[in-house]
Amino acid sequence: xxxxxxxxxxxxxVLEVLGPDDEPQGEVPEPQTxxxxxxxxxxxTPKPTTTPEPxxxxxxxxxxxxxRASWGARYPDGDLTLTGPAVEVWVHHSVTAQLSPGATVAAxxxxxxxxxxxxxxxxxxxISYNVVIFPSGRAxxxxxxxxxxxxxxGRNSTSRSICFAGNxxxxxxxxxxxxxxxxxxxAGKDRWWTRGAxxxxxxxxxxxxxxxxxxxxxxxxxRDGEGSTPPSPGEPGxxxxxxxxxxxxxxxxxxxxxxxxxxxxxxxxxxxxxxxPGLTTGWRWVADAQGSRVIAALQRRIxxxxxxxxxxxxxxxxxxxxxxxxxxxxxxxxxESSAVMALQRRLNQGRV
Ligand SMILES: [Zn+2]
Numbered sequence: 438x439x440x441x442x443x444x445x446x447x448x449x450x451v452l453e454v455l456g457p458d459d460e461p462q463g464e465v466p467e468p469q470t471x472x473x474x475x476x477x478x479x480x481x482t483p484k485p486t487t488t489p490e491p492x493x494x495x496x497x498x499x500x501x502x503x504x505r506a507s508w509g510a511r512y513p514d515g516d517l518t519l520t521g522p523a524v525e526v527w528v529h530h531s532v533t534a535q536l537s538p539g540a541t542v543a544a545x546x547x548x549x550x551x552x553x554x555x556x557x558x559x560x561x562x563x564i565s566y567n568v569v570i571f572p573s574g575r576a577x578x579x580x581x582x583x584x585x586x587x588x589x590x591g592r593n594s595t596s597r598s599i600c601f602a603g604n605x606x607x608x609x610x611x612x613x614x615x616x617x618x619x620x621x622x623x624a625g626k627d628r629w630w631t632r633g634a635x636x637x638x639x640x641x642x643x644x645x646x647x648x649x650x651x652x653x654x655x656x657x658x659x660r661d662g663e664g665s666t667p668p669s670p671g672e673p674g675x676x677x678x679x680x681x682x683x684x685x686x687x688x689x690x691x692x693x694x695x696x697x698x699x700x701x702x703x704x705x706x707x708x709x710x711x712x713x714p715g716l717t718t719g720w721r722w723v724a725d726a727q728g729s730r731v732i733a734a735l736q737r738r739i740x741x742x743x744x745x746x747x748x749x750x751x752x753x754x755x756x757x758x759x760x761x762x763x764x765x766x767x768x769x770x771x772x773e774s775s776a777v778m779a780l781q782r783r784l785n786q787g788r789v
Contacts, residue, residue: 442559444532452532453647456590500620503577508546512563515584523630525596527589530648535603538572560587566600574613582629605649619662636660675785680773684719689784694734703729715770
């Protein structure tokens with residue numbers, strides 16, 4: 438392999454290794470976005486807005502990635518343009534400063550520029566990773582999705598990288614980071630990578646501890662898109678798995694989804710009451726339904742497009758929920774509903 442850059446821990450452990458692919462580089466080096474003129478003074482103030490890159494429109498899923506311009510990218514956007522989606526996705530850690538979840542955007546932008554300087558100094562191709570996620574949960578575009586970086590030596594042309602800023606051999610990723618990574622992995626399917634592209638840790642394919650044991654242990658959560666709530670197996674006060682969706686089920690769901698916890702599903706269309714006998718206590722049936730926040734959050738969690746997240750439990754939402762849970766798809770919640778039982782089991786496992 439070509440020259441690599443290793444970051445070692447105090448005990449000599451290789452915490453991260455960056456490197457280019459072996460094949461000749463730079464045949465068609467034109468970046469799609471004109472890099473900012475070099476020689477710009479160092480303390481560049483990041484722009485507060487997140488202007489979408491022309492070649493990377495915002496995904497429809499609920500994930501926002503701040504543009505290269507937003508953090509003040511100064512150097513080339515990788516070394517060449519890649520065609521077609523990636524076939525693998527690798528999770529990394531940067532082993533740079535460990536910012537707090539409350540860090541400012543300016544502090545994160547500064548870290549992005551520091552990371553960019555590393556890749557530029559070593560390989561002359563700007564920042565190494567495709568996307569970098571901070572403990573705040575905010576994500577920043579590194580090397581563009583369709584440009585080659587230097588993240589996973591030997592596989593840079595065929596894979597893309599999701600990097601957590603910091604050292605996750607020593608620290609734990611935050612729930613916000615896992616949630617953002619899960620959203621990005623989901624949003625990239627059929628877009629930045631093939632639907633079946635496996636997600637793994639850098640250590641699976643290189644001699645490195647990357648992405649660190651604490652992050653490596655969460656790869657499944659990122660892949661399954663269920664990282665936003667830590668698992669709470671055996672938590673006291675688990676709900677009864679009986680297939681009836683009443684107040685206690687709603688209360689647990691509200692806890693998991695982070696909406697106000699009152700056990701009530703407000704403002705649902707009375708037209709759906711009698712056809713869904715598995716929806717019991719705590720449902721507020723009205724003639725002019727406005728929807729509820731917990732249902733809107735659920736619609737988001739199960740991947741319904743933003744235009745369909747109306748907070749109402751209609752047949753469309755029930756079908757989407759049944760598909761999500763892997764139960765029979767018929768668009769109604771019957772008594773002792775298998776979908777509600779599956780939901781209750783997952784709530785007890787802390788995995789909605
Ligand atoms: Zn790595």
